[in-house]
Amino acid sequence: MKKLFNKISDALLNQISKDEHLKISFSGENSQFIRFSKSKIRQTGLVDEVSISLELIHQNKTCSGGITVTSDEKSDIANVQQELQRLRKEVVHLPEDPYIVLPEDTGSSEEEHKGNLLPIEDAVNALTPAMQGVDLSGIWASGKIFIGNANSAGQKHWFSTETFSLDYSLITSDEKMVKTTFAGSEWNQKDYETTMADSIKKLRMMEQPAKKLKPGNYRTYIAPAGVADILGMFSWNGISEASIQQGQSAFGKMRNENAKLSPLFGLSEDFRKGLVPRFNGNGEIAPEQLSLIENCNLENTLVSTRTAKEYEKKSNNAGEGESLRSPIMKTGTLDKKDIFQKLDTGIYLSNLHYLNWSDNIGGRITGMTRYACFWVENGEIVAPIETMRFDDSLYNFFGENLEEVDNVAKLNLDVETYEGRALGGVVCPGILLKSFSLTL
Amino acid sequence: MNHFDIKSAISGININAEWIGLREVRESTTYRVIRDGKPQANSKDTTHGVMVEVLSNGQFGYYGTHQLTRSAIQKAAEKALKQANIASKYSLHHFTDKVRPIAKGKYISSYSQDLNTYSAGDLNNLLLKAYDKLKLSDKIVSAFSLFRFVESEMKYVSSNGSDVEQKLLIISSDFSATAQDGIITQTRTDGGLMANSHQVGMETINEDEILQNAEKVSKQAIELLTAEECPTGKLPIVLSPDQMLIQIHESVGHATELDRILGDERNYAGWSFVREKDFGNLQYGSKLMNITFDPTIEHQHASYNFDDGGMKATKEYIIKDGVLLRPQGGMESQVRSGMQGVANFRASSWNRAPIDRMANLNLEPGESSFDEIISSIEKGVYMESNRSWSIDDYRNKFQFGCEYGKLIENGKFTKAVKNPNYRAITIPFWNNLKMVGNKDTFKMYGTPYCGKGEPNQAIRVGHASPVCLFEDIEVFGGV
Numbered sequence: 049m050k051k052l053f054n055k056i057s058d059a060l061l062n063q064i065s066k067d068e069h070l071k072i073s074f075s076g077e078n079s080q081f082i083r084f085s086k087s088k089i090r091q092t093g094l095v096d097e098v099s100i101s102l103e104l105i106h107q108n109k110t111c112s113g114g115i116t117v118t119s120d121e122k123s124d125i126a127n128v129q130q131e132l133q134r135l136r137k138e139v140v141h142l143p144e145d146p147y148i149v150l151p152e153d154t155g156s157s158e159e160e161h162k163g164n165l166l167p168i169e170d171a172v173n174a175l176t177p178a179m180q181g182v183d184l185s186g187i188w189a190s191g192k193i194f195i196g197n198a199n200s201a202g203q204k205h206w207f208s209t210e211t212f213s214l215d216y217s218l219i220t221s222d223e224k225m226v227k228t229t230f231a232g233s234e235w236n237q238k239d240y241e242t243t244m245a246d247s248i249k250k251l252r253m254m255e256q257p258a259k260k261l262k263p264g265n266y267r268t269y270i271a272p273a274g275v276a277d278i279l280g281m282f283s284w285n286g287i288s289e290a291s292i293q294q295g296q297s298a299f300g301k302m303r304n305e306n307a308k309l310s311p312l313f314g315l316s317e318d319f320r321k322g323l324v325p326r327f328n329g330n331g332e333i334a335p336e337q338l339s340l341i342e343n344c345n346l347e348n349t350l351v352s353t354r355t356a357k358e359y360e361k362k363s364n365n366a367g368e369g370e371s372l373r374s375p376i377m378k379t380g381t382l383d384k385k386d387i388f389q390k391l392d393t394g395i396y397l398s399n400l401h402y403l404n405w406s407d408n409i410g411g412r413i414t415g416m417t418r419y420a421c422f423w424v425e426n427g428e429i430v431a432p433i434e435t436m437r438f439d440d441s442l443y444n445f446f447g448e449n450l451e452e453v454d455n456v457a458k459l460n461l462d463v464e465t466y467e468g469r470a471l472g473g474v475v476c477p478g479i480l481l482k483s484f485s486l487t488l
Numbered sequence: 489m490n491h492f493d494i495k496s497a498i499s500g501i502n503i504n505a506e507w508i509g510l511r512e513v514r515e516s517t518t519y520r521v522i523r524d525g526k527p528q529a530n531s532k533d534t535t536h537g538v539m540v541e542v543l544s545n546g547q548f549g550y551y552g553t554h555q556l557t558r559s560a561i562q563k564a565a566e567k568a569l570k571q572a573n574i575a576s577k578y579s580l581h582h583f584t585d586k587v588r589p590i591a592k593g594k595y596i597s598s599y600s601q602d603l604n605t606y607s608a609g610d611l612n613n614l615l616l617k618a619y620d621k622l623k624l625s626d627k628i629v630s631a632f633s634l635f636r637f638v639e640s641e642m643k644y645v646s647s648n649g650s651d652v653e654q655k656l657l658i659i660s661s662d663f664s665a666t667a668q669d670g671i672i673t674q675t676r677t678d679g680g681l682m683a684n685s686h687q688v689g690m691e692t693i694n695e696d697e698i699l700q701n702a703e704k705v706s707k708q709a710i711e712l713l714t715a716e717e718c719p720t721g722k723l724p725i726v727l728s729p730d731q732m733l734i735q736i737h738e739s740v741g742h743a744t745e746l747d748r749i750l751g752d753e754r755n756y757a758g759w760s761f762v763r764e765k766d767f768g769n770l771q772y773g774s775k776l777m778n779i780t781f782d783p784t785i786e787h788q789h790a791s792y793n794f795d796d797g798g799m800k801a802t803k804e805y806i807i808k809d810g811v812l813l814r815p816q817g818g819m820e821s822q823v824r825s826g827m828q829g830v831a832n833f834r835a836s837s838w839n840r841a842p843i844d845r846m847a848n849l850n851l852e853p854g855e856s857s858f859d860e861i862i863s864s865i866e867k868g869v870y871m872e873s874n875r876s877w878s879i880d881d882y883r884n885k886f887q888f889g890c891e892y893g894k895l896i897e898n899g900k901f902t903k904a905v906k907n908p909n910y911r912a913i914t915i916p917f918w919n920n921l922k923m924v925g926n927k928d929t930f931k932m933y934g935t936p937y938c939g940k941g942e943p944n945q946a947i948r949v950g951h952a953s954p955v956c957l958f959e960d961i962e963v964f965g966g967v
Contacts, residue, residue, distance in 0.1 A: 076554075081943050085752045088580035092571050093550030094564075095839045095943075097537065111608070114533035116554050138530065141609030143616065145527045169574060176578045185754040187942035215942075217755040225754070294524075294630035295666040295673040305671055401758070404878040406889055407907060409673045410967030414887050416880040418758075437878075437885050437911065441967060465943035488885045488911050488962075 049076065049098065049194050050160075050206050052121060056100065057198040059125045060132060064200045069105040069151050070132075073329055074098070074196035076117070077468050080168045082188040084216065087179045094168065097468065100128060104135040105151075108144040111135050147357045149330055151199030157327065163210030163233035165190050174237060175214060178244040182251065186216025193469055197331040207325035209233070209471065214240070215463045217419070218247050224254035224432050227273070227399055227419040231461045250420060259423045259431040261486060267394030268484035269387055269424075270445075274400040276460035276474035278413065278442070279315070279375055285408050287315075287340055288370030289349040293359045298411040298442060302346040307411075307443055310450040314378030315341040317350070321459075324374050324472035328352075332365035334373070342378075377476035380453025389427040390452060390480055396422045396429070406439050414439040414487075437488040445481050452480040492556040494538070494643045495651075500558045501565045505572075507543035507585040508565060509646040511796060512536075513838035516639045520608070522615040523632040525623070530608060537838035542568040546582030547575050552839040580824075585648055587819040591798035595654040598786050599689025602657065603637055606690055611635055614695060621702035622665045627710050629668040633702060636660040636682065636936070638948075642796075650798045658789065658948070659692065660685040660936065663702045667709035674712035674906055676705050676891050679730040680873040685789045685934040685948065708892055711904050717965035718893050718908040724868035724922070724959045725910055726861055729931035731890055732953035734874040736851055737938070739914045740772075740779055741949070743883035744806055745940075746817025746829055747844040756942050758881025761914065762812065764825060770812040773918030778852040779807040781816055781830045789934025789950035790847040797842055799831035806830075806849070810919070817844050836945035843941050848934075848950035854924025861923045861957050863899035869963055870894040870901065871908045887911040907966030917958060925954030 053074045064070050076098030083091040101114035113131045117124050166174050168190075175188060190212035197205040213231035228247045230240055270278075281298075291297035301307035317338040319326045326334050332353060339347045350370040356363035367373060382390065401418035417436045422429045441447075454477030461473035494512045501508055514536040521528040537554045542565055549572030551564035606614075615633040622631035638658040645651050661684050664677040678684060678701050686692070727735060747753060748760045762770070782803040783791050792801055797819050805813050817825065818833025821844055834845040862870070876889030893908030894901045912920075934950040 079943075082575070083752070083942050085580055085750075085754075087578075089547070089575040089578045090580045090752055091548065091550070091841050091843075092575045093552065093841060094567055094571065095552040097552065097554050097839050099533075099535065101533070110527075111530040113531065116534065116536045118557075119555050120557070134532075138608045141607055141612075142530055143522075143527050143612050147526065169570065172574045172578065185751060187755065189943065215755065219751075219754060223759070227755075295668045296630070296675070300673070301671075401881055402878045404876050406876050406878075406887065406909060407966040408876075412967050414876070414878050416878065416885065418881055435880050435882070435885070437880070437887060439887065466939065466946055469943075488887070488913070 050196070052119060053196040053206065055121055056124055056128055060102065060128055061198065061200055063129065063132065067106060070200040071103040071151050071330060072198045073101040075194065075468065077191060077193045079189055079191040079469055080171060082171060082175070084184055084186045087182060087184040089172065102128065102131055102135060104132065104139055105148055106139045108148060109139045109142045110145055110148050111139050111142060147354050149353045151201040151203065151331065153201040153203040154333060156204045158206045159322065159325065161209040161233065164235055165210055165212055166235045178241045182248055183219040184216050185219065186214060188214045189463065189465060189469055193471060195325055197327055199331050203331045205325065205327040205331055213461060213463050218251045220251060220254050224258065225419050226250045226254060229461055229463060254420060254432050256431055258434045260434045261423070261436055263487050265483040265485050267391060268481045269391045269396045269478060270481070271398045271478045272458040272476050273460055274397050275377065275476045275479055277400045277403055279372070279377060279474050279476060281403055281405065281413055283371030285405065287350050287372065289351040289359065289361055290355045290370055292349060296408065298405065298408055299346055299349070300409060301411060301443065308344040309341060309443065309446045310448065311344050312380055312450050312453050313341060313446040316376055317372065317374055318376040319374045328365060328367040334365045338364055374472055375474050377457060379455050379457050379477045382452040382454045382480055384454070384456065388424055388429070391424050392427055393425045395433060396424050410441060411443050412439060412441045436486045438485060439487045440485040445484060449482045449484070450479060451482045454478040494645050497558055497561045498645050498647065501562055503542065503565050503569050505542045505544045505569055507588055507647055509541040509588060509644065509650070511539040511838060512643045514641045515837065518637040519634065520611045520615060521632060521634040522612065522619045524630055525616070525619050527612060528632065535837060539835065539838045540564040540568050542572050543583060543585060544569050544572040545576035546584070547572045547579045548583065549575065550841050583820065583823065587797060587823050588646055588648065589798050589819065590648055591650045591652050591794045591800065593652060593793055595793035597655065597657045597687035599657050599691065601690040603639065603690060606693065614698065618663055618698050618702040621699050622663060622706045624703065624706040625710060627667045627669055627713065628665050628706055631665040633663045634661065644796065644798065646798065652794050652798065654792055654794070656687055657689055658685060659688050663705050665706040665709040667713050669713045672713050674709055676709035676712065677873060678705050679933060680733065680875065682936055683730050683733060683933040685936055686787050686932065687789060687791055688787050712892065712906045715904040715906040718869060718905040718963060720964045722960050723963045724865050724957060725961045725963060726868060726870040726896065726955060726957050728872040728955055729953045730873050730933050731871050732851060732956060733933045733935070733951040734877050734888060736779070736849055736951045736953060737846065737949065738877060738879045739883060739886055739917065740807070741846040741849045743914065744816050745844045745846070746815035746821035746825060746827070749815060750821060750824060753940065757940055761882045761884050764827065766812055767815060767827065768813060771810050771919065772807050772812045772915065773810045774921040775810045776854050776921050776924045777807055777810045777918055778805065780804065780850050780852060781806050781832065781847065782850060783831065783847040785848055788848045788932050788952065790948050792847070795831040795833045796835050797833035799833060801831040804830050816846060818842065834947060836947045840943060840945045845940065845947050846938065846949045850951060851953040853927045853930045853954045855926055856923045857926055858929050858955055861925060861955060862896055862901065864923065865896045866898060868896045869905060869908055870896055884913050886914065908963070909965065910961050910963045912961055917961070920959045920961065921956060922959045923957035925956065929955040
């Protein structure tokens, strides 16, 4: 596919005149999906898709167009040339854009991560036997993902990776659930079977009557998967510089009102694990590490080059949406073996669900508890809890109510597949809170 | 559609399967966005591919491919067949081609003027004029105006004789203003993000109306800067149709999707408190509650003639006089459950297999006028335009926030309130439905962004509703 990308992009770039600039984004995947319900196969299939997007800049005006790539080189070159002509016709009629980001050549890159994946014809028989005897619902996704980027300044990037994930829930007869994601690049049947057996063991712990809690404030431990959900909110009217400038961010309070978070909370972008490409849609390379929140303060926001131009800031080559791409939360001192003892009496939340800003500017987030969540007394699990709604401010749970942070961070892989299979994930520890507000 | 002919492609497939279907989708999405007086986006993205579905040993296998040649479709069919055969050892259900009924017909969105009526330059100029209305004062720190156009063409053919063609033209618009004064910030939009989404043509683009709406959005954003917080307490609330959109969607729509009830969605969006035994029995809401599934409504966002499995779309009552009657389930779920459903087996595009989705799910109008509703309230809150939404995995405990509220005192609006929120549990909430607005209060909205399924799919839905009054609801304001 890299060869096709090179052929198509070269054909396009050869046609660009001196008063034109062009940015090319190329992406796709070859994926196998198996959807499980009740440990049986509900749906199964394969998806191959490739698309290309062109952004034309001409006399301070710009427009973009994307089309599906068919993998027939001759047709594809004809199709992208036709798309370029469409853009040329349109761009002259548009208003000028003073914040256009012209393409630059800051160096090219190439990363190819080969995996050892299950052959597609083996997946059903490798996965399904280990889940028999329990009620499992989930999704298997496996295959290659690739991203290319080129521009008329001469820069070119290529990133490809081969990954798999089985994201699943095990469910008891009275509908309590345990969630697990088994994912990676190197398939190991024994590791998979061990992980499944561990999940089944956890499920047994859920097989006792649930405790109904009253709304109120509780000492709470939130496990890494739940913390990752909260950090995911930072990419939506959160850590983006444009969001702050446009009055849409929960972090405006840190910038404008001197609000502080706990010294125990730290967050950075860190690309050293190589889970996602460092180049963005413009082909710009992000810093290997960028501290965002540290020592109670908002050290940096994510700043795209366009935002930098518009608001006279310094770009840190964030993507156009200024969302987190490779976040890592700072670890603390809480050892796994001490979690229940230090929680003492309160609630243990393994996962959260359906988060949303209930007061975006105020930093308040609402959502639900989900999966293996327990009532704990004197350091011992007493019972699972019935699902509860929380509604609390990040300035509380990452602020004065943050008591301790795990000493190990866990990679919570992104298994979303809306715009194709996602890359990367959130690396974060669990958090122990003095108080967390449950409301319904 | 380039040189690809779907009928020729299916006739050329040579595999030993119980059933074969091809669904070709070509869909273009165009955005025109002006933000803070400058162009933010002029983009057009087109996706085009074919979903090859094969039934063998009672199991469906699929292959979504971007390669549109007869040889590529043959290879895709062979691989889909292999997937189906391997998986059939562990099939959840043994299907027959009964779940892919023979469908023949065409559907075209009703409109008189196509997208070429306005040039890209004309649309940018109109959005710039709208921006000028949004930027009423220096207190408006950011504003945007946008159009989104979707041109979609789907062709579906099958080995048992289906031949369907459906063409949609969809226009969405939005206007947003964020006002700021010191540490107070408030955002107002025209009905909630992208709620104005309809199957219409360019004849509906009315400059005077757009500029009036933009000015209203801006004025209300500024008004909210000095508004009091929404009161806290158990109060009656009156919800406008653009908030009823999300109320119907989350607490009725997803809860009554049959694949969720059957458990397919448990690992992702969740299950449902509704069980198969509840149909015909459960008093979901008050007797004023009448919910219909209806993809046949002209101009509504998710109208069509056939779903993606070939079932003919008809209007059906999901809830009548408050009683739950029928689930939203396509042919596969109907066969699995033995229940009657609706034509809602839908895929987001060529690269996803269909699942049970909402289409147009509406609350039917009642008999109360808007004035009768407001005048019946001693103290309560009127809320417009959703800005925050969250509900649990069984669709019980929800919390919604709105952009704009008005206090109702002694039967009259007295003042605007900011940050109006409410939370409740689905069944008691709908049973507290005390008044339903008449046809004069009934409006159609929609969203392009309903997420569900594994692999994930974002799909368009439509929701129409009158203004509604709910009593004894937990209401609260901001931080």
